[in-house]
Amino acid sequence: MTVPARVLVVGAAASGLATVEALRRKGYAGGITVLGDEPHTPYDRPPLSKQVLSGQWEPARTALRTPEVLAGLDAEFVPGDAAIALDPATRTTRTVRTERGREHRADAIVIATGMRARVLPGQRDLSGVHVLRTLDDALALRQDLLTCARLVVVGEGVLGAEIAATARKLGLDVTMTGPQPAPMALQVGPLVSGLLAELHSEQGVRLRLGIGVVGLTGEHGRVAGVKLASGETLPADAAVVAIGASPATEWLADSGLRLDNGVVCDSRCRAADGIYAVGDVARWHHEGLGRLIRLENRTNATEQAQLVAGAILGEDRPYLPVPYFWTDQYDAKIQVHGMLPIGAEVDVVDGDVSARRFVARYRSDGVVTGVLGWNMPKQARLRRQEVVDAAAAVL
Amino acid sequence: MKVVVDTDKCVAAGNCVAAAMDVFDQRDEDGIVVLLNEYPPAELAEDVRNAAAICPALAIRIED
DSSP: OOOOSEEEEEOOSHHHHHHHHHHHHTTOOSEEEEEOSSSSOOBOSGGGGTHHHHTSSOGGGGBSSOHHHHHHTTOEEEOSOOEEEEEOOSSSOEEEEETTSOEEEESEEEEOOOEEEOOOTTGGGSBTEEOOSSHHHHHHHHHHHHHOSEEEEEOOSHHHHHHHHHHHHTTOEEEEEESSSSTTHHHHHHHHHHHHHHHHHHTTOEEEESOOEEEEEEETTEEEEEEETTSOEEEOSEEEEOSOEEEOOGGGTTSOOOBSSSEEEOTTSEEETTEEEOGGGEEEEETTTTEEEOOOSHHHHHHHHHHHHHHHTTOOOOOOOOOEEEEEETTEEEEEEEOOOTTOEEEEEEEEGGGTEEEEEEEETTEEEEEEEESOHHHHHHHHHHHHHHHHHHO | OEEEEOTTTOOOOOHHHHHOTTTEEEOTTTOOEEESOSSOOGGGHHHHHHHHHHOTTOOEEEEO
16 A cells, blocks of 8 residues: 555544644654634643633633644644535545535545534524534533523533533532433443432532423523423523534535444544544444444544554554543542443442442443443553453453 | 653543553542653653553643
């Protein structure tokens, strides 16, 4: 295989930037263009729901790199112009067209377009209803948090739980709602989500969980409440909808690439000859698990970028990460290594649940699949090896 | 090679320790990064660069 003369990275967030850096670190000297649909230079998303929303950080602090470091990468960054089509038709050169009518050609394309927040029906017609995906989203939500008294958080996943915690710390009257019985129940299982429910309740968040949301109510074009399947309406001065996100692949509809809950890739994160996907948008064949998976977390963005950069330069390795995510809510630092499948058997292996400092190990059919630390980051990381060993035994 | 860590930014993921355990550790109580060797030897340089690249909080800086 020959090294491509020009690489085009579509997406200028963590995974796109990390791909560029990894290419340069591995000695790639060809041309690189990075297309971003937002006006900002690359910034980090995990602080949006915490430090930015709370006001603890100025927005500029989310910048992933200083202008000097970005310039040192010798890549052309094109912000504020979204890709609208990919034409892989010619054998060696692939073309991406943009909203502003530009055409970018490259020998290798990296799809790093991430995800778009899902919305509720009618949401776009009302003011005061937010999603939180971009820096601008976070700043708009913060504006409302500074002037509103009652916030309803629709969604009990990681993002919803973080937003509820941040808003509560800012002194708002916060209600969290969603179909699961407890915060992050799908992500961490009944034991830990039960503890999270206790924590949020103690902090004064009202939990209206285990009930679906059917819609929003408005007055004079602004949100006034969130309607639940039970018939109840939760009054709201502002609402935030955190019901998940979908891979941003609409622009690839006519590309001929296989799209199924993301850009479907082989075990090398290759979607087609010369076309790769990285980060939240990539659904690749994990050889250890024997199936397609897609990870929506910050660590995967950078880790997968290392592999994709290598693949572009001719390395031939499967991508076999131990997934990792963390969340900070109030004084709880929760860290997860590996996978926590629904129905897994959970044992506390370090620390003490009542002291809110522990490590829990998750097993499925007797095999360790993941570990979760609650205010025990180092001890959880030490247990990560059990996940690695169990995965190695399967391969 | 000189390594600088920012303990304010650190989110205690411990990915750096997994990448270069002779250079990084974590505090027992809260998992925040501990720099074991500010001037790692050349044979560890690649591992340290990898640790900096995968740090989810961008808390590791390398000064050549």
